Structure formats: structure tokens, C-alpha cells
Amino acid sequence: MSELLLCAKHLTKRFGGLAAVNDVSVDLHRGRIHAVIGPNGAGKSTLTNLLSGDLPPTSGQIDLNGQSITGRSPERIARQGLGRSYQKTNIFLPFTVWENVRLAAQSRERHAAFNPLHWFSAAGKLSAVNQRCERALELAGLTARANTVAAAISHGEQRQLEIAMTLATEPTVLLLDEPLAGMGAAEAESMVALLQRLKAEHAIMLVEHDMDAVFALAEVLTVMVNGQVIASGTPVEIRNDSGVQAAYLGE
Ligand code: ADP
Numbered sequence: 001m002s003e004l005l006l007c008a009k010h011l012t013k014r015f016g017g018l019a020a021v022n023d024v025s026v027d028l029h030r031g032r033i034h035a036v037i038g039p040n041g042a043g044k045s046t047l048t049n050l051l052s053g054d055l056p057p058t059s060g061q062i063d064l065n066g067q068s069i070t071g072r073s074p075e076r077i078a079r080q081g082l083g084r085s086y087q088k089t090n091i092f093l094p095f096t097v098w099e100n101v102r103l104a105a106q107s108r109e110r111h112a113a114f115n116p117l118h119w120f121s122a123a124g125k126l127s128a129v130n131q132r133c134e135r136a137l138e139l140a141g142l143t144a145r146a147n148t149v150a151a152a153i154s155h156g157e158q159r160q161l162e163i164a165m166t167l168a169t170e171p172t173v174l175l176l177d178e179p180l181a182g183m184g185a186a187e188a189e190s191m192v193a194l195l196q197r198l199k200a201e202h203a204i205m206l207v208e209h210d211m212d213a214v215f216a217l218a219e220v221l222t223v224m225v226n227g228q229v230i231a232s233g234t235p236v237e238i239r240n241d242s243g244v245q246a247a248y249l250g251e
């Protein structure tokens with residue numbers, strides 16, 4: 001049995017009269033990529049925002065690593081092990097790749113300052129943070145770019161950097177909203193390879209329009225249309241689902 005890291009039940013988010021997410025349940029397991037697909041406006045980004053705490057759900061529950069996180073702040077949820085990327089990047093372009101990752105890693109350290117024990121081990125902590133950053137860069141395939149300013153790396157590498165920045169906070173669950181958006185074939189290929197590397201240690205929810213990537217990577221797919229789940233299953237089940245073909249894949 002693989003480890004269940006995030007469990008969301010009956011999530012609904014209403015914006016006025018619109019149910020952007022309507023009674024959606026999602027389980028994320030370590031070692032699996034769970035893809036969420038659907039046409040524009042289906043509610044995929046809203047679902048991501050509910051899981052990360054960026055939006056409070058109208059109803060429903062979310063457990064992360066066995067603890068309820070429903071209604072908690074994004075900062076608190078991040079400290080409990082959830083990392084996410086955004087459709088728009090958070091990168092500081094004038095800073096180097098290393099500096100960007102280092103800043104992201106540090107964002108998790110803020111609260112340690114209140115623990116007097118940490119004052120006596122500042123040097124040890126510093127090297128632990130640096131090690132975390134080195135590992136994040138290595139996983140993201142950016143070690144050779146560490147000292148390059150972020151503005152000078154390619155679009156594909158910037159997307160990899162964004163993932164490295166997320167990894168530097170040591171999440172167990174990763175929510176990735178369209179990591180392949182705007183990529184050429186070669187860039188998409190290295191992102192797919194990166195996601196394969198991340199799979200072993202993480203539970204991943206992948207919102208993505210690139211169906212080749214989705215079917216190459218995902219163990220489980222959820223198809224959303226108009227806020228609702230119209231099908232959920234293995235890639236083979238989803239490919240053969242006539243409702244999915246009519247509503248989405250065939251369009
Ligand atoms: P997707 O990511 O699948 O394209 P979204 O989650 O962005 O879809 O949007 C789902 C629906 O919710 C859309 O109809 C969108 O216009 C609406 N929506 C998203 N965010 C808001 C918001 N903050 N306020 C009002 N409506 C929103």
C-alpha cells in the first residue's frame with residue numbers, strides 16, 4: 001500500500017452563484033502523479049488554490065500527513081509539507097539561480113528564530129539549509145546554472161528553477177499548475193524527466209494540458225468539467241471513457 005499524504009473530501013468553492021469546484025475529492029499518494037485535466041474554466045486552478053490554502057473552501061475537508069489543514073493559512077500549510085508552483089513564476093530575475101533557491105529555503109526558517117535552541121546552532125542550521133538548496137538544484141537539474149542570473153536562463157530552466165525553489169522547502173506533497181505551459185518539445189522532455197525523478201519521494205498533483213506528458217507520467221487521472229469530476233481512474237480507463245472523449249479528449 002502506498003502512503004496517502006493528502007486527502008481532500010467533498011471540496012466545494014462557490015464564487016457567488018458559480019460553483020468553480022463542486023464536490024471534488026482527491027487522494028494524493030507518495031510515489032504517484034495524480035493528473036487533473038479538463039478544459040479552461042473547469043476549476044483546476046481553483047482546486048489547487050483550495051489544497052494550498054490560498055482560497056478557503058466553501059465546504060469540504062483537507063488532511064495533510066494525517067492532520068486537518070482545512071481553513072489554515074498557506075504559510076502554515078507550506079510548513080506542514082505542501083509545496084506548490086504557480087502559473088506565474090515567483091522568480092527574482094536579477095538574482096542568481098542559487099540566490100533564488102536560497103531565499104525560498106530561508107522562507108521556511110523564519111519561525112526557528114523564536115526557538116532559543118536554534119540560536120546556539122546557527123552554523124549547523126546554515127549548512128543544513130545550504131545542503132537542502134544543493135539537493136534541490138541537483139534534483140531540478142540546475143547545478144551547472146547555480147551562479148547564472150535567473151534572467152539569463154531559458155524559459156524552460158526558469159520553470160525548473162521554480163520547482164527547485166519549491167523543493168528547497170522540503171515538501172512531501174507537490175501541486176504543479178501547468179509546469180509545461182509555453183515549453184518547446186526539448187524543454188517539455190526535460191520537465192517530464194524531472195517530474196519522473198520527483199515521483200519517488202513525493203505525492204504530486206499535476207494540472208497539465210499537454211496530454212502526451214500527462215499520459216506518460218500519471219498513475220491516476222481526474223477529469224473536471226464545469227467544477228465537477230466527470231471521471232477518475234487510470235490512464236487506460238480515462239482513455240476509454242466515452243463521457244471523457246465526448247466532453248474533453250475528442251474536442
Ligand atoms: P481552470 O484552472 O480549470 O482553467 P479556474 O479554476 O481558473 O479553471 O476557474 C474555474 C471557474 O471559476 C471559471 O469560471 C473562473 O472564471 C471562475 N473563477 C476562478 N477564480 C475566481 C475568482 N477569484 N472569482 C470569481 N470567479 C473565479
Ligand code: MG
Nearest residue numbers: 044045046087
Ligand atoms: Mg488554470
